[in-house]
Amino acid sequence: MNGADCDFSPMKQKVAEHIQQLIHELQQNLNILENEDYCVLGNLEGIKKNLLYIESMAASFYLNCYLSAFTDTYKDLSICVQHLSKQHHGALIVVERLNPLDAIIQKGTIVGATVTSTLLESIFYPGNPLHDGAVLIRGNKIVSAGNVLPLTTKDVGERKLGTRHRAALGVTEQSDALALVVSEETQKISFALNGKLYPVITTQSLH
Numbered sequence: 001m002n003g004a005d006c007d008f009s010p011m012k013q014k015v016a017e018h019i020q021q022l023i024h025e026l027q028q029n030l031n032i033l034e035n036e037d038y039c040v041l042g043n044l045e046g047i048k049k050n051l052l053y054i055e056s057m058a059a060s061f062y063l064n065c066y067l068s069a070f071t072d073t074y075k076d077l078s079i080c081v082q083h084l085s086k087q088h089h090g091a092l093i094v095v096e097r098l099n100p101l102d103a104i105i106q107k108g109t110i111v112g113a114t115v116t117s118t119l120l121e122s123i124f125y126p127g128n129p130l131h132d133g134a135v136l137i138r139g140n141k142i143v144s145a146g147n148v149l150p151l152t153t154k155d156v157g158e159r160k161l162g163t164r165h166r167a168a169l170g171v172t173e174q175s176d177a178l179a180l181v182v183s184e185e186t187q188k189i190s191f192a193l194n195g196k197l198y199p200v201i202t203t204q205s206l207h
Contacts, residue, residue, distance in 0.1 A: 011061045018054045022047065056201040063191050063200055066178055070097050073115035073140050080117040081182050081189050081200075084124055090184030091124040092134040092164045094149065099175040101136065108133050108146030115142055124182075134167060134179075150174060152195070161197075168192035 025047055029040045067074035077093065084091045094101065109130060113119060115137060123145050124131045133146035152169035161169075168179035173195035181190050181197075189200040 011057070011064070015054065015058050015061055018050070018057065022050055022054065025050070052199075053201070056199045060200050062198075063178075063180075066193065067095060070095060070178075071115065071137060071140055073137075076115050076117045076120075077137075077180065080120040081180055083117065083121055084182045085187045085189050088184050088187060089121070089124050089126060089182065090131075090164060091120070091180070091182040092149070092167060093120065093180040094134050094136050094147070094168075094171055095178045095180070096136065096138045096143075097176045097178065099177065101171070101175055101177055104150055104171065104174050105134070105136065106148035108136075108144050108148070110144050111135075111142040113142050115140055134171075149179075154195070165190070165192075165197060169195055169197060172196075 025043070029043050029047070032038050033040060064074055064078065067077060071077070077095075081091065081093070094105075111123075119142065120135060122128065123135060123142075130146040134149050135145045136143040136147050149167035150170040150173075151163070151166045152173055154169070154173070162183070162185075164181050164183070168181045168190075169192050171177055172179055172192040176194075179192040181192065182188075183190075190197050191200060192198075
C-alpha cells in the first residue's frame, strides 16, 4: 500500500513499537539457533501470530488514513463496523473516492442521508430488505443501499471468500474505491483497496 497523508500518531506509534519488539524476538531466535539442543519452532509460531496482529494494527491505521481523506465521517464508519462485528451482523460499505462508481455498480435504493453509525447499523440489521447489498458512501452522505457490486474474477486460491468479500475485491479492482467488509460468520472486519484485502483489528483502537 502507498503511504497516506494523515496523522494518527498514537496508532502509528503502537505499530512502530510492535515492529521493534518483533525484530527483537527474531534476533533472539537467530542467536539461539546455534544451540542444537534448542528448538525455535514454538517461538516461530508465536512470532507468526504477532506478525498477523501487526498487520491488522497497521491496516487499522491506514484505514483511518484513507477514509479521512474522503469523508469526515470515518469515525462513524469505524464505530459502525465494530458494533456490527460484535453483533454478528454482516456488512459491505463502499466509500467512493476519485473514480465515480455509477457505471460499475447496480444501483439499489436511494438514501441521501448523512452518514451515522446508527443509520448504517439499521440498514445492515438482519431482516432489513437492504441488508444483503452494499451501501455506497460519497463524501459524508449515504448515497444508496442495497447496491450490487461486480464480483472479483481472480482466483483466490485456497481462501474461501463469501460474496461480500468477492464484491469488495471486485469493486476495488475496477476503481479506487475503498470497501469495508464485516463477516457475520467470523465477526472479522477487513477492507479492500486496489483489489487486495486487509484484516482490521476488532477493538476500539480503531477510533
